Amino acid sequence: MITRARYLSIRSGQSEKPKGEGYSLCVVATAISLIVGCTHAVEDQSQDPSPIEALATRDVPRNPLVDSRARGRQVYHHYCAVCHGAEGRGDGFNSSNLAVTPRDFTNPTFWDQTNDEHVLRAVGNGGAAIGKSVLMPAWGRTLTDVQIRDVIAFLHALAAPVESKSPDTDSPPASK
Numbered sequence: 001m002i003t004r005a006r007y008l009s010i011r012s013g014q015s016e017k018p019k020g021e022g023y024s025l026c027v028v029a030t031a032i033s034l035i036v037g038c039t040h041a042v043e044d045q046s047q048d049p050s051p052i053e054a055l056a057t058r059d060v061p062r063n064p065l066v067d068s069r070a071r072g073r074q075v076y077h078h079y080c081a082v083c084h085g086a087e088g089r090g091d092g093f094n095s096s097n098l099a100v101t102p103r104d105f106t107n108p109t110f111w112d113q114t115n116d117e118h119v120l121r122a123v124g125n126g127g128a129a130i131g132k133s134v135l136m137p138a139w140g141r142t143l144t145d146v147q148i149r150d151v152i153a154f155l156h157a158l159a160a161p162v163e164s165k166s167p168d169t170d171s172p173p174a175s176k
């Protein structure tokens with residue numbers, strides 16, 4: 001009787017004994033692998049590669065960073081330039097309405113003193129989240145994670161020309 005009761009409880013998956021659970025899991029795992037195996041066999045008959053294989057063999061961009069900056073430029077001009085300015089100097093047309101001047105991204109000192117994690121938090125959660133002005137909005141609900149990373153890659157690019165031309169942070173780039 002006891003043996004049969006245990007057998008039934010194992011069959012119905014209600015056994016509290018680890019051995020029983022292990023057995024049930026094993027059966028389920030075997031069943032899944034059989035089903036997956038069969039599905040796969042069916043797929044193999046069609047000529048199309050599986051989505052995973054398609055991803056693995058697809059041509060990927062040669063320079064992901066340049067791509068990211070190019071996308072970031074669009075995000076920036078759409079959402080950020082009104083305050084931070086077309087060239088990132090903190091002089092967008094809306095800046096004169098703000099009690100706090102938007103960050104000048106062309107200033108290398110800012111980049112020397114900050115890091116990507118901080119900037120990520122500033123952009124995603126807004127100025128208040130990093131102890132700065134609430135006039136810097138939070139973008140985490142408007143932009144995707146990828147868009148936020150892209151726009152940050154572009155912010156770095158805004159600083160680069162100034163850095164390469166002169167260490168004097170106050171003088172505008174000569175060619176502009």
Ligand code: HEC
Pocket residue numbers: 075076079080081082083084094098100101102103114118119122123127130131132133134135136137139151152
């Ligand atoms: C409504 C105006 C406004 C818009 C739009 C805006 N910002 Fe800002 N942003 C500010 C202001 C103001 C500050 C300065 C906050 C301070 O210094 O207290 C700031 C500061 C920042 C900072 C610097 C934080 C720090 O550590 O000093 C980053 C980075 C930033 N903004 C990124 C962005 C990005 C990226 C966008 C677009 C997705 C954007 N901002 C759009 C107003 C704006």
